Amino acid sequence: MASISAILLCFSIVLSISHVIIPASVLEDLANLKPPADFNSTIMTNCFHNPSLRYCNSSPMDLKEIFKSTIVASHLCNVSKNPNCVESFPKIDLQSRPRIAPLYLSFSFFWKYCPLSILTIxxxxNSLTGSFPVDVLQCTQIQALDLSHNDLTGEVPQESFSPLTNLTVLNLSYNHFSEIKMSDAEFFKTFNASSFLHSGLLPDRKKFTIKALILLVGFPIFVVVMVGCFGWLCFGRPDYLPRVLRRKNMFTPQILKAATDGFSRKNLVGKSEGVDIYKGTLRDGTEVRIEIYLDDISRESKRRFVEECKVLAQLRHKNIVRVLGWCNSRRLRALVTERVESKSVEIWLSESDPPWKQRLKIVTGVVEGMCYLQEEWPEVGYDLRISSILLSEDLEPLISRFKLGDQSSSSRNIYKFGVFLLEMVVNRIPGDEFQSGEAGFIEHIRMHYPGVLREVVDQRMEMTENAYDQATQAIGLGLMCTDQTSTQQLNLGQISDMITQAYESWQVIESPPHKRPHGDRGKGHKRTQ
Structure with a gap:
C-alpha cells in the first residue's frame, strides 16, 4: 500500500489544488492548473522510491506533460468510481460512457504515463469508431481489457499485445475488425472464442458455410465453364488465342462465318459448279477470299484434301495468290487465300482498252507462275481462265484458283493456257456467239488463221506493225496449244521461251520511230480493222 501511495502522490497534489480552485472539467483543469513549485522534487522522490514508474524512464522528463497526465488520472479515477483515488486506482471503467470515453482516449500523454496500479480497462x-485504440496497450501491466460492443474496424495490432504478459481477460466481441488467422497469432491462443464473438476476427460459420458451399458447387461449375470456354476457343475461335497457341493455317467454320458476316449474300462474290466464293475479313484485319466446296466427299477424300491444302500453303511466287489455310470440318470444306483488291483479267479486258504490251506482260507472268508450279509443285492442279486470273495493282497476274482433288496434267494445262492466250488477243466472253462454247470459239479463230486475222483480233487495240505481228504469232501459239489432234504438242518450257523472247523483244523494238500501222506503213498510226 505504501508503494501505491508513493505512486499516487501526484494525484493528491492535484486534488488539493482542485479543492482550492472551484471544481472544473478535465479540459478546464488542463488549461488552467499549473504544476506546484515542489512538483519537480515530488517526481524525483517518486522515482527514487519506485524507478519503475513510467515517467521515470522518459528522457528528458517533460514535467508539464507529466503534470497533465496526473490531472487526467485524477479525473479518470473519479469517473471510474474507484473507492479512494488517493490510495488506489485499480481500474478504468468507462463502460457505456460514449460522451466521455473518446475524450479520455484522445489524451495520448495519459496513456504514455499510464499508472502502474491500473489492472482493468x-x-x-461506447460506439467507438475508427481503428484499434492502440494507446491503451501502453498500460502493459493490465490484466483485463474490454473493448466489446463498439464499431472499431481495421486490423488488431497483434505485435502490440506481446508485452501484455499479465493479460488474462480480453473481450473484443461485437466489432468489425479485419479477419485474421488465429493459428498464426500465438498471443491470441491463450483466449477462447468467446473473446472474439462477432468481432470480425474469427471466420463466421455461416459465412464459412456459404463460402464452402460456393467453393464445392461453384468451383466445379467454374472449371466446366473454363474448360468449355477454352474448348470453344481452341476448336471454334482459335483466332482469339495468341499466335503461339493456334494451329497454323487451320480455320474453323466459326472463324469463316464471322469473317463473312454469316456468309451473307453481300460477301458472295462468285459461284461455279460446286464452289461458292466469298470475300471476308479476319479478326486481325486480313482481307481474304474463301472458296466453299459444296460437294460431299468421303473421309479418304477429305484426308487428301488436307494434304493438298498443306502443299498449297507452301506456294510462294509473285504470280500465285498466297494460300493462307483451309477448313476441313464435318460440315464445311474451304480454301482461304489472300484477297487482292483488284479485278480479274476478264473484267480488266472488258472495261478498258489495254494495249498489246500490257497483255503480253500478263501472259508472261502467267507462264512464269505455271513454270514455278510445274517445277516445284507438279502435283498442284489449277485453273487458267481470264475470269480466275487476278491482277495486282502493278498488273502482275495471279493464279488464284486451284483444283483440289484434281491432279495436275501437263497437256491439259497447256491446252488451258492456249485458250487463255487466245482470249487475251481476241477478248471474247466465253459462250457468246458460239453454240459449242470453247470448242466453237477455237474453231472460229482457226477458220480465220492466218489470212484474215484482222476480223478476230480485238478491235480496240491500237496496233503497230510489230504488235500485229506478235499478236498473230500469239494466236498461232494458242492454236498449237489447243490442237489436241497433234502428236507433237509443245511443252511448257518451249512456250515459256517463246513468250519470254516475244516480251523482251517488244521491250527493245517498242519506240516511236518503229511504230508503224499494219496495212499503211509510213502513214502513222491506224487502228487495225
Missing amino acids: DLSN
Missing part, C-alpha cells in the same frame, strides 16, 4: 459499449 473497460471501454465497452
Whole structure:
C-alpha cells in the first residue's frame, strides 16, 4: 500500500489544488492548473522510491506533460468510481460512457504515463469508431481489457499485445475488425472464442458455410465453364488465342462465318459448279477470299484434301495468290487465300482498252507462275481462265484458283493456257456467239488463221506493225496449244521461251520511230480493222 501511495502522490497534489480552485472539467483543469513549485522534487522522490514508474524512464522528463497526465488520472479515477483515488486506482471503467470515453482516449500523454496500479480497462459499449485504440496497450501491466460492443474496424495490432504478459481477460466481441488467422497469432491462443464473438476476427460459420458451399458447387461449375470456354476457343475461335497457341493455317467454320458476316449474300462474290466464293475479313484485319466446296466427299477424300491444302500453303511466287489455310470440318470444306483488291483479267479486258504490251506482260507472268508450279509443285492442279486470273495493282497476274482433288496434267494445262492466250488477243466472253462454247470459239479463230486475222483480233487495240505481228504469232501459239489432234504438242518450257523472247523483244523494238500501222506503213498510226 505504501508503494501505491508513493505512486499516487501526484494525484493528491492535484486534488488539493482542485479543492482550492472551484471544481472544473478535465479540459478546464488542463488549461488552467499549473504544476506546484515542489512538483519537480515530488517526481524525483517518486522515482527514487519506485524507478519503475513510467515517467521515470522518459528522457528528458517533460514535467508539464507529466503534470497533465496526473490531472487526467485524477479525473479518470473519479469517473471510474474507484473507492479512494488517493490510495488506489485499480481500474478504468468507462463502460457505456460514449460522451466521455473518446475524450479520455484522445489524451495520448495519459496513456504514455499510464499508472502502474491500473489492472482493468473497460471501454465497452461506447460506439467507438475508427481503428484499434492502440494507446491503451501502453498500460502493459493490465490484466483485463474490454473493448466489446463498439464499431472499431481495421486490423488488431497483434505485435502490440506481446508485452501484455499479465493479460488474462480480453473481450473484443461485437466489432468489425479485419479477419485474421488465429493459428498464426500465438498471443491470441491463450483466449477462447468467446473473446472474439462477432468481432470480425474469427471466420463466421455461416459465412464459412456459404463460402464452402460456393467453393464445392461453384468451383466445379467454374472449371466446366473454363474448360468449355477454352474448348470453344481452341476448336471454334482459335483466332482469339495468341499466335503461339493456334494451329497454323487451320480455320474453323466459326472463324469463316464471322469473317463473312454469316456468309451473307453481300460477301458472295462468285459461284461455279460446286464452289461458292466469298470475300471476308479476319479478326486481325486480313482481307481474304474463301472458296466453299459444296460437294460431299468421303473421309479418304477429305484426308487428301488436307494434304493438298498443306502443299498449297507452301506456294510462294509473285504470280500465285498466297494460300493462307483451309477448313476441313464435318460440315464445311474451304480454301482461304489472300484477297487482292483488284479485278480479274476478264473484267480488266472488258472495261478498258489495254494495249498489246500490257497483255503480253500478263501472259508472261502467267507462264512464269505455271513454270514455278510445274517445277516445284507438279502435283498442284489449277485453273487458267481470264475470269480466275487476278491482277495486282502493278498488273502482275495471279493464279488464284486451284483444283483440289484434281491432279495436275501437263497437256491439259497447256491446252488451258492456249485458250487463255487466245482470249487475251481476241477478248471474247466465253459462250457468246458460239453454240459449242470453247470448242466453237477455237474453231472460229482457226477458220480465220492466218489470212484474215484482222476480223478476230480485238478491235480496240491500237496496233503497230510489230504488235500485229506478235499478236498473230500469239494466236498461232494458242492454236498449237489447243490442237489436241497433234502428236507433237509443245511443252511448257518451249512456250515459256517463246513468250519470254516475244516480251523482251517488244521491250527493245517498242519506240516511236518503229511504230508503224499494219496495212499503211509510213502513214502513222491506224487502228487495225
